[in-house]
Amino acid sequence: MTTVIYHNPDCSKSRDVLAIIRASGTEPTIIEYLQAGWTRPQLQGLFAAADLTPREALRTGRSPAAELGLLDAAVSDDALLVAMVAHPVLVNRPIVCTPKGVALCRPSEAVMALLEKPLKTAVYREDGTLIADTPA
Numbered sequence: 001m002t003t004v005i006y007h008n009p010d011c012s013k014s015r016d017v018l019a020i021i022r023a024s025g026t027e028p029t030i031i032e033y034l035q036a037g038w039t040r041p042q043l044q045g046l047f048a049a050a051d052l053t054p055r056e057a058l059r060t061g062r063s064p065a066a067e068l069g070l071l072d073a074a075v076s077d078d079a080l081l082v083a084m085v086a087h088p089v090l091v092n093r094p095i096v097c098t099p100k101g102v103a104l105c106r107p108s109e110a111v112m113a114l115l116e117k118p119l120k121t122a123v124y125r126e127d128g129t130l131i132a133d134t135p136a
Contacts, residue, residue: 003028003116006046006095014094016108016125020132021096024117028096037088040081046095049102054080057104059092108132 003021005028008014021028047057054077058065065071070083070090084090096105098114105111108131123131 003114004031004097005029006031006033006091006093008032008034008093011093012126013106013108016123016131017094017096017105017111020108020111020119020123021115023119023121023123023132024115025120026115026117033091033093034088038085038091040085043081043084043091046097046102049097050095050104052104053077054084057092057095058084059090063087063089065090 003026005014005018005021007018007030009032018028018030043054043057046052047054050057055073058070058080060066060071064087068083068087068090069075070080080090092104092106094105096103096111096114098116100114100116103110103114105114112132119132119134122133125131
């Protein structure tokens with residue numbers, strides 16, 4: 001199994017996670033999910049592997065979730081999945097899959113638990129703050 005990142009290149013968190021993965025010497029398969037879209041079975045599999053519910057994976061900020069009425073707790077998981085397939089931006093990101101597991105990597109540092117190799121270089125956010133350092 002290779003490392004896969006479901007990535008949004010316009011998202012700083014997603015770019016940070018990609019940088020951390022690459023700093024470990026791994027070049028992941030990058031799936032730009034806003035272009036590729038989702039299938040219901042794909043989302044169900046990812047969420048099950050990451051131990052997430054559709055509600056936990058719902059992107060509520062800067063998405064059409066509120067306009068679509070999805071923020072109401074009464075909205076079913078089924079309805080959320082239908083909406084996520086129709087509107088890929090509703091899925092929070094990035095989601096990373098490695099042989100060690102699957103996770104929604106927010107905060108960015110959450111990807112560290114999925115890496116198979118230690119970091120070869122330190123990784124910094126775009127503002128210059130340290131995200132992750134090489135092992136001591």
